[in-house]
Amino acid sequence: MTETKEWPLWEIFIRGQHGMSHRHVGSLHAPDAERAIKNARDVYTRRNEGTSIWVVEASAISASSPSDKGPLYEPSTDKVYRHPTFYKLPDEAGNM
Amino acid sequence: MYAQSIKSTGRAVQSLEDMSAEDREFQERIDRGEKIEPKDYMPEAYRKNLIRQIGQHAHSEIVGQLPEGNWITRAPTLERKANLLAKVQDEAGHGLYLYCAAETLGVSRDELFEMLHNGRMKYSSIFNYPTLTWADMGAVGWLVDGAAIMNQVPLQRTSYGPYARSMVRICKEESFHQRQGFHIMIAMAKKGNADQKRMAQDALNRFWYPSLMMFGPSDKDSVHSAQSMAWKIKMNSNDELRQKFVDETVPQAQYLGLSIPDENLKWNEATEHYDFTGPDWSEFDDVLAGNGPCNTDRLETRKKAWADGAWVREGMMAHAEKKAIAAKKAQHKMATG
Numbered sequence: 328m329t330e331t332k333e334w335p336l337w338e339i340f341i342r343g344q345h346g347m348s349h350r351h352v353g354s355l356h357a358p359d360a361e362r363a364i365k366n367a368r369d370v371y372t373r374r375n376e377g378t379s380i381w382v383v384e385a386s387a388i389s390a391s392s393p394s395d396k397g398p399l400y401e402p403s404t405d406k407v408y409r410h411p412t413f414y415k416l417p418d419e420a421g422n423m
Numbered sequence: 424m425y426a427q428s429i430k431s432t433g434r435a436v437q438s439l440e441d442m443s444a445e446d447r448e449f450q451e452r453i454d455r456g457e458k459i460e461p462k463d464y465m466p467e468a469y470r471k472n473l474i475r476q477i478g479q480h481a482h483s484e485i486v487g488q489l490p491e492g493n494w495i496t497r498a499p500t501l502e503r504k505a506n507l508l509a510k511v512q513d514e515a516g517h518g519l520y521l522y523c524a525a526e527t528l529g530v531s532r533d534e535l536f537e538m539l540h541n542g543r544m545k546y547s548s549i550f551n552y553p554t555l556t557w558a559d560m561g562a563v564g565w566l567v568d569g570a571a572i573m574n575q576v577p578l579q580r581t582s583y584g585p586y587a588r589s590m591v592r593i594c595k596e597e598s599f600h601q602r603q604g605f606h607i608m609i610a611m612a613k614k615g616n617a618d619q620k621r622m623a624q625d626a627l628n629r630f631w632y633p634s635l636m637m638f639g640p641s642d643k644d645s646v647h648s649a650q651s652m653a654w655k656i657k658m659n660s661n662d663e664l665r666q667k668f669v670d671e672t673v674p675q676a677q678y679l680g681l682s683i684p685d686e687n688l689k690w691n692e693a694t695e696h697y698d699f700t701g702p703d704w705s706e707f708d709d710v711l712a713g714n715g716p717c718n719t720d721r722l723e724t725r726k727k728a729w730a731d732g733a734w735v736r737e738g739m740m741a742h743a744e745k746k747a748i749a750a751k752k753a754q755h756k757m758a759t760g
C-alpha cells in the first residue's frame with residue numbers, strides 16, 4: 328500500500344431552515360472546498376436537513392482555549408445590568 | 424456491543440481522594456453531567472479508552488455494510504433495493520461521524536484504518552456471520568440494528584461531547600433501519616408462503632445468539648467496565664442491556680409467529696423478565712480471535728477496497744493541489760496587473 332497524504336479535515340456548517348443561522352453539524356475529509364460541499368450534502372443533508380452549506384478547513388479555525396474560560400467569561404457575570412431584569416420598574420409602567 | 428471487546432486499564436476505579444487534583448476535577452465534572460470537549464483536560468487513560476471504543480464502533484459501522492451490501496443487487500423488488508441502499512449508505516455516514524469523533528482525540532482516520540486492517544483493532548463479532556438468504560436482511564435490521572439501538576440510545580448521554588453528538592445523529596437515523604428489517608420479516612413470516620416462513624425462522628435461528636453476543640461478555644466476566652461506567656463512556660452493564668433486548672424482542676417474534684431458538688426461554692413472574700439461555704461464550708471468543716465464518720473475507724474486502732481506492736484519493740488530492748496553485752497564480756496576476 329502506498330502512503331497517501333490524508334485529505335484535509337473540513338468543518339461543516341448547515342442552515343437548517345430559512346431565517347436560521349448556520350450551525351456546526353460535524354466534519355469530514357475532502358481534497359478541496361468544492362468536494363467538501365458535495366460530501367457534506369451526501370453526509371449531512373440526506374433527510375432535508377439543510378438549505379445552505381458552509382465548509383471551513385479545520386486548520387483555519389482559531390478557538391478559545393478552555394483555560395481562558397475564566398478571563399473570557401467571568402467579567403460578564405458581575406455585569407448583571409446587561410440583563411433587562413436588573414431594572415425594576417413600577418407596575419404602572421406596563422409591559423416593557 | 425459495537426465496542427464489545429474493550430479492555431480498559433484493569434486497575435480498580437480510583438477514589439476521588441486518591442486522584443490528582445486535575446483528575447479529581449475532571450471526575451467531578453463528569454459526575455455533574457458536564458460534557459468533556461476535545462481541548463479540555465482529560466486523563467490519558469480516558470483518551471486512550473475512548474479512541475479504542477469509538478474506533479471499534481466506527482469500524483463496526485463500515486464493516487457492517489458488507490453483509491448487507493451483498494444483497495443490494497439481489498433485493499427482491501426495486502423498493503426493497505432502494506430501502507437497503509439507503510440503510511447501507513446511512514451506515515457509511517455513521518462510520519464517518521464516529522471516525523471524526525475519534526479524530527478529535529488526536530488519532531487520524533488513516534491510522535484507525537491501518538489498525539483495523541492489520542488486526543490491532545476489532546469490530547463487532549456480529550459481522551463475521553454470513554447473510555445467506557434475503558430473510559437475513561430482515562433479521563439483521565430487526566435484531567442487529569435493534570441491539571445496536573439499545574446500546575446507542577443511552578450513549579447519547581455519554582461524557583465525551585463529540586461522541587455524544589455523533590450518537591444523537593446516529594440514533595435519529597437508526598430507527599428506520601430496524602423498522603425496514605421488521606417490515607421484511609412481516610412480509611416473509613406473516614404474509615409469506617411456507618418457504619418464506621421457513622426462511623424467516625431460519626434467519627432468526629442463525630442470528631439470535633450472535634445478536635445476544637453483541638452486548639459483550641457477561642457482567643461477571645467483564646471486570647473492566649467499572650472504570651468506563653465511572654467515566655460515563657459506558658452507561659449500562661452488558662447483562663442489563665441484553666436482558667432489555669430479550670424482553671423487547673420476544674413479543675415481536677411472537678407477533679411474527681416465529682419461535683426463539685431457546686428451550687429455556689420463559690417469562691419469570693418474580694423478576695418480570697424473561698429467563699433465557701446465554702450465548703456460547705467460547706464461540707464469541709473464537710469469532711473475536713478471528714476464527715468466525717467470515718472474518719477473513721470481511722477483512723480482505725476492506726483491505727482491497729482501501730487499496731483499490733488509493734489512486735482515487737491520490738488523484739483527487741493532486742488535482743485539488745494543482746487547482747489551488749493555479750488559483751493563486753491567477754490572483755497574483757490580477758494583483759500585479
Ligand SMILES: [Fe+2]
Binds near residue numbers: 484513514517593597
Ligand atoms: Fe449504524
Ligand SMILES: [Fe+2]
Binds near residue numbers: 514568571597600
Ligand atoms: Fe443501522
